[in-house]
Amino acid sequence: MLDIDRMLHFNDQYGFRAGDAVIRAVAEQLQTLVGDRVIRFGGDEQMILWEFGDVDAVAQKVVRSLRETRIHCPDYPNETFQVTISAGVAVGDYTEEVIFAADNALDRAKTAGRDRVEVADRD
Numbered sequence: 001m002l003d004i005d006r007m008l009h010f011n012d013q014y015g016f017r018a019g020d021a022v023i024r025a026v027a028e029q030l031q032t033l034v035g036d037r038v039i040r041f042g043g044d045e046q047m048i049l050w051e052f053g054d055v056d057a058v059a060q061k062v063v064r065s066l067r068e069t070r071i072h073c074p075d076y077p078n079e080t081f082q083v084t085i086s087a088g089v090a091v092g093d094y095t096e097e098v099i100f101a102a103d104n105a106l107d108r109a110k111t112a113g114r115d116r117v118e119v120a121d122r123d
Contacts, residue, residue, distance in 0.1 A: 001102040002030075002062065004044040005084040005114040014076065019044075021073040022083060029069050033062055047102070059087045059117045067115070084115035091122055 004010075004026055011019040023044055030038045030046055039047045050058055063085045070080040088105030092098040101120035109118040 001041065001088045001090075001099070001106045002046045002048070002059075003086050003106055003110065005086055005110075007044040010081075010083075014073070014081075018073045018075050018081075021075075022071055022081060025069065025071040026066060026083065026085075029066055030062065033065055034058065045106075047099075055089050055091060056117065056119050059089045063087055063115070063117055086110045086114045087117040088120065089117060090120035 004022065007019060007022070010022065023040075026044075027038060027040065027046060030048065034048055034050070037049045039049065041047045048058070048062070066083060066085045070082060072080055086106060086109040088102040088107070088109055090098045090101035090105060092101065105118040105120040109116050112118065
């Protein structure tokens with residue numbers, strides 16, 4: 001589960017149209033990175049469904065890539081924006097449990113300073 005850091009502050013400073021442009025740009029970059037495995041979970045939260053491989057490595061790659069992405073907004077043609085992402089990673093067999101664990105890990109990432117990936121305990 002991914003969250004754009006400080007999106008509320010961004011919307012307050014630049015407006016919701018600019019915020020929507022940021023959310024769209026992040027979603028497009030996520031689709032470039034991982035394909036159609038991206039789901040908008042609510043607001044500025046996105047979720048990536050990943051079935052195989054090292055999900056922590058995938059999350060680290062996504063966070064690094066988004067950190068380097070420059071976002072353009074039609075309302076601010078002379079500016080480019082850069083965002084950071086906090087991510088929570090979870091692995092499991094039951095969807096509801098995985099979402100809950102990923103959300104808790106995301107909260108830990110935000111509490112620990114944002115712009116980072118936290119992995120849920122693998123019980």
